[in-house]
Amino acid sequence: MSSSGYRPQSVSEVLARGIVSLAKYIESPRTDAQLLLSSVLGRDRAWLVAHSDSFLSRPQSERFGELCEKRATGMPIAYIVGTAGFYGREFVVNDKVLVPRPESEVLVDDLLAYLRTRLDPAFPKQLLTVLDIGTGSGAIACTLAAELAAVTVEGVDISLAALKVAEHNARRFNVFAKCKFRFGDLASGIGDRHFDAIVANLPYIPTAAIPKRPDPLSFEPHEALDGGPDGLALYRRLLPTLPPLLKPGALVLLEAAPPTIAGLFEIARASFPNDEIAVVRDLSGLERYVRVLTAK
Helix, strand or coil, X not given: CCCCXXXXXXXXXXXXXXXXXXHCCCCCHHHHHHHHHHHHHXXXXXXXXXXXXXXXXXXXXXXXXXXXXXXXXXXXXXXXXXXXXXXXXXXXXXXXXXXXXXXXXXXXXHHHHHHHHHCCXXXXXXXXXXXXXXXXXXXXXXXXXXXXXXXXXXXXXXXHHHHHHHHHHHHHCCCHHHEEEEECCCCCCCCCCCEEEEEECCCCECHHHCCCCCCHHHHCXXXXXXXXXXXXXXXXXXXXXXXHHEEEEEEEEEECCHHHHHHHHXXXXXXXXXXXXXXXXXXXXXXXXXXXXXXX
């Protein structure tokens, strides 16, 4: 032991300590401890396994302990390490934006597949346009721009702090020229422009149902969760404004969750009475979003 009283600990020892400290608070203590230690060391989880006998410095060990304490309060891993994975990319996030959900990747798959059907080989310079309402971290907007060359995305959010995160991510993935982010209330200020697709992930949790700590959701921005008394207040405002913004045969995707999806479906049907409307499930089999395909 050194004169300071600190005994160097190996990766495996520190991980074991972290797992024990998290086990009484977190459902996945091993995975979470690995993610936190990976963040401290700047290494991936595979490295931790391959170098389990490597030693940590005292600052590294202490930093890991601090992060475990934060996680034990319920704070999402993404806010602690500053990034969240989505569609194969690591997006920068903070507590001003929702953590991107893997459930939303099915929606992105759907949207990309649809946009590819809109491409006309006779027009190689064709650009498709997408409106992303409630863009948050820009995860969906940046993913679309990165995955499909022939698309431009306009992301709108009422949070200036969120827009700063979205712009940072667009630069991070070299799609800033294809993504335009602006401050706005839902679809206001669009003017007479028309889009090939519109996607919206608005607050959809009823006010009374918003979780309290230590639930991880309680750490996310309240204004990005609170959908009003029945969870659909913002969608109820948005849907009637969308038909004039769409090109013929356009696609609209509206994300929600099982408790509110039926109500959202009815609101969509009222605004798109003559169009094809369906509820789509995510990979877990849960009803995740309403899909509207307008007439050509």
